[in-house]
Amino acid sequence: MTLINPTWTAILYLAAAACFILALKGLNSPRTARRGNLIGAVGALLAVVTVFVSVKLDNVPWILGAVAVGAGVAAPVARRVQMTQMPQLVALFNGVGGGAAALVALLELSHTEDAWVRLAIVFTLLVGAVSFAGSGVTFAKLQGLMTTRPVTFPGLPVLMALVLLAAVGAGVAVILTGSLVLAMILLVLGLLAGVLLVLPVGGADVPIVISLLNAFTGLAVAASGLVLGNVLLLVAGTLVGASGTILTRAMAAAMGRSVAGIMFGAFKGGSTAGSTAVSERPVRSSSAEDVAVLLGYAQRVIIVPGYGLAVAQGQHTAAELALALESRGIEVDFAIHPVAGRMPGHMNVLLAEANVPYESLKEMSEVNSEFKTADVALVVGANDVVNPAAKTTSGSPIYGMPILEVADARQVVFLKRSMRPGFAGIENELLYEPQTTLLFGDAKDSLTKVLGAVKAL
């Protein structure tokens, strides 16, 4: 049954599209972000209700059942997931969205003779499959199901080129013949291309790839809108495709990298001073009590949290330490590098979860001039984002990446697991400087010990 006519359908879809634009707009500012997300959800609900009352649908009980299954699985998982595991969940949701778009396109193939529509179907199939498989590999990397190091083998670029060439051939054939079998071959080629695309990407660059695949899924959804003649899908998909592209570039820029550089041979063959060899040079390592004294008698402390803090789930202890120091009258701030943690902005989320007030979280541009006035810079599980090689060593893989200027602080304390270099695989000269003190151990354990020692002062 159709309760409403096409004009009302179009108006309701337009309202939903406006909701999505307002949602993205709202997510630009911390004050409006939550409301923005809610507006987006309202838009989605409106669109789903509209499709039920505007199109003559069979199998409605089945469809409602499938919706209940999808929501029943996803909502509890999203509600309960650890905040440190959130990036891989976003990757997973992105992947299933791409997969859904590809399936929709596959089923629409038998309904059309039009070459343009078939072109849109081919695009959706390929990009949706790439997004699905690529997100799957990303999920595996972040979840620790496989190595986070770049996986490469000789002939990978050739294989990738062959797969893409075959995909183009299959795509043209699908457009000409409309063959379902060829479309399935295209689907498999897309899956293969997605895997090959993400395998060579190193752990530190994975967030950028998630963002890129997110934009891909957006484009696939937009193309599926062309296939179905549905303007809402077209607009919503295009919005995500465009905003996702901008976001991907912003993330890459924050790391001083180009998206192309990441996708095609990240950190490959770069000159890496002491890439895997651990240097034998002496460093000053110290005890938790000494670090506590350094911190406890300072006037201004800037904490630099990094990936190691996120992995050790030490954000609550870090927040407690900040509180303990503040109660001694010490000014404490958190300096957040744009790519600290596993995704840009991830560290803010983690620290906000630990109830660190928003005002204490300072962005790089804001805080860099303040290191000069700091007595201690406490670097917790971060390395590449404070490595001066980004400024001084032009051959270094991270050369050009903006860093936090911790070297300007009177004292620098590193809480590190070991002398192993960071993701970029390069040594940090700062570790050997005379003003630097190291405390080895798991970030959370070290923080707990330091916190206890500070309280005992």
Added chain:
Amino acid sequence: MDGISLLTITVLAVFVGFEVVSKVSSTLHTPLMSGANAIHGIILVGAIIVAGQAGDPWVLAIALLAVVLATANLVGGFVVTDRMLEMFRGRQRPPSKPGTAAGAIEEHRR
């Protein structure tokens, strides 16, 4: 709808998409990515249309799979974004004035 109208809509949507995220602070990159991720879950609308027109049981099965996946993307995406943003409410934020709409909403949440 004719091709030229669709092209117009697409190009305008591209510009809107570029424009709405141009000045976002890196603090909100993750929630923004997650929110955009939820929005493309609207492919659910397409999956429902295809499932509602399926006659063949196989076609229906695949379409229903698409419905499940798309719903997971849509619902999970919005829920996880909300959870991220929930945490941005620092406890030391100055309390909203009682009597205002914002204050009432704050009260209601507690």
